[in-house]
Amino acid sequence: MAFFTFNIHTLLYLFLFSFPLFSAATSGVQTHFPPFPKASRFNNGFQRILLSVALGVLTGLTASFLSVLFIRTLLRFLNRTPLLQGPLIFSPKIDADSLQSALLNQTHLLGSSSNPNGKCYKALLANGFTVAVKKLEPIQCGRTEARRRMQQQMAVLGALKHRNVMSLRAYVGEMGSCCLVYDFLPTGSLEDAMRKVRENQLELKWEVRLRIAVGIARGLQFLHFECNPRILHCNLKPSNILLDADFEPRLVDFGLTNLIPDFHTSASLYTAPECLNNSRYTDKSDIYSFGVILRVLLTGRDPIETEQVSSDRGDSSGSGGSLGRWVKQSVEPREALDKSIRGEGMEEEEEEEMVLALRIAGVCTSELAEDRPCSDELLVMLTQLQSF
Known part of the structure; x- marks a missing residue:
């Protein structure tokens, strides 16, 4: 009981002793609190984190865009139509060698010779098959891409099948000229x-x-x-x-x-x-x-x-x-x-x-x-x- 009483007295003494100090501290001329340096450092660090995240996202998006662009360009390059040398043949009745030989001996002119889109000839192949050859000249298709587009379009036209549409049997595009081969x-x-x-x-x-x-x-x-x-x-x-x-x-x-x-x-x-x-x-x-x-x-x-x-x-x-x-x-x-x-x-x-x-x-x-x-x-x- 004496120990308990001593502790009570001690706590009361310490409380009464500290109260005047607290009053003195709060009754002085300077009543504002100084800024907290720890909060300022916290804000600066948070801004650095946000800036780092934004730069990272921007870098990632740029890298993704460039990757997609590179892949598309690569796929387009790999899937592009190969530029073939020699004629495109769409009929089993025509072979390349026989057609090339017939084109060198175009003498039988069909229709008017004043057609601005070129002249049409009758040609006889080695197997006895007669074709009509329309030579379009001159055409500006020296560039590789232009020749590739021409080849793609000729492939489309060669695949058309209809009784009232003339089927393209072959296409020869060499040396700045274009020859379309049809049935005669x-x-x-x-x-x-x-x-x-x-x-x-x-x-x-x-x-x-x-x-x-x-x-x-x-x-x-x-x-x-x-x-x-x-x-x-x-x-x-x-x-x-x-x-x-x-x-x-x-x-x-x-x-x-x-x-x-x-x-x-x-x-x-x-x-x-x-x-x-x-x-x-x-x-x-x-x-x-x-x-x-x-x-x-x-x-x-x-x-x-x-x-x-x-x-x-x-x-x-x-x-x-x-x-x-x-x-x-x-x-x-x-x-x-x-x-x-x-x-x-x-x-x-x-x-x-x-x-x-x-x-x-x-x-x-x-x-x-x-x-x-x-x-x-x-x-x-x-x-x-x-x-x-």
């Missing part, structure tokens, strides 16, 4: 056939002409909607439509405009008006060209000759070119039809079909591209007309 069709082009009709050397009934029109529309529908990416012809005219022995049409010279800068698509009477103004070519531009071709099939007239007559008269406006204006100026639509097929033996239903076809040609040659049908719609109209 002795009937020639639609331009050749219509010239023979005007010279009374060939008779083309309406049934055959309608089948040609439907075949052209089928070929356009294939290029526009079944190819991925879609292919625009950009140079559709009778000389680029070949005919087989049964007068089944096949489109040729498509898919080359964007690939070959020097490919000539001169403003012709088959060119849509929007292409003359701003060179904006679409699938509806191909439809315009088809409309002019359909009028040629129906009237039998050459647009160039009609243009010369219209120029002498001072006519310069109207959709469908001078041929379209001539059709509109006819008193009766039937008067514009080709007289070689408008005989006494022609049935009234066939004549009615031709008049309806003239109206389809008028829609296809509308001044505004949005007013023209697409090739899908065009094919439906023509096939319904065929079964009319």
Whole structure:
């Protein structure tokens, strides 16, 4: 009990003794507390940590971006199309040596020699297979990447298979020239056939002409909607439509405009008006060209000759070119039809079909591209007309 009492007294003494010191300390003139140096050091250290983390993240992102860029470049380099030496062959009937030998002996010129896109030759291979060789010249494809793009596009064209599209059998690109090899069709082009009709050397009934029109529309529908990416012809005219022995049409010279800068698509009477103004070519531009071709099939007239007559008269406006204006100026639509097929033996239903076809040609040659049908719609109209 004495020890307990002593401890109580001791604690009270220490408490009472320390209280005045505390009061004296707090009653002085200086009442503010000095800053804590430990907190300042803590803030500086925290900022250094944040800066280190930010730099680390930035360095990591930069390294990741450069790594991805390097890998993509490496994969693109490894996966790029190898630049092959010699011809690209797409047909088992053609071998490289025989083709190279035939190209050295191109003597039989086909068609006009004034074609700005090059000349077309008939060539006989060692195995007896006859081909048509179109030599495009000159073309600027000396650079390696340009030649590689050409080779890739030729591989795409060589893989196309359709009864109304001319199959590319081989491609030879050497020494600044480009040779496209196709099957040889002795009937020639639609331009050749219509010239023979005007010279009374060939008779083309309406049934055959309608089948040609439907075949052209089928070929356009294939290029526009079944190819991925879609292919625009950009140079559709009778000389680029070949005919087989049964007068089944096949489109040729498509898919080359964007690939070959020097490919000539001169403003012709088959060119849509929007292409003359701003060179904006679409699938509806191909439809315009088809409309002019359909009028040629129906009237039998050459647009160039009609243009010369219209120029002498001072006519310069109207959709469908001078041929379209001539059709509109006819008193009766039937008067514009080709007289070689408008005989006494022609049935009234066939004549009615031709008049309806003239109206389809008028829609296809509308001044505004949005007013023209697409090739899908065009094919439906023509096939319904065929079964009319």
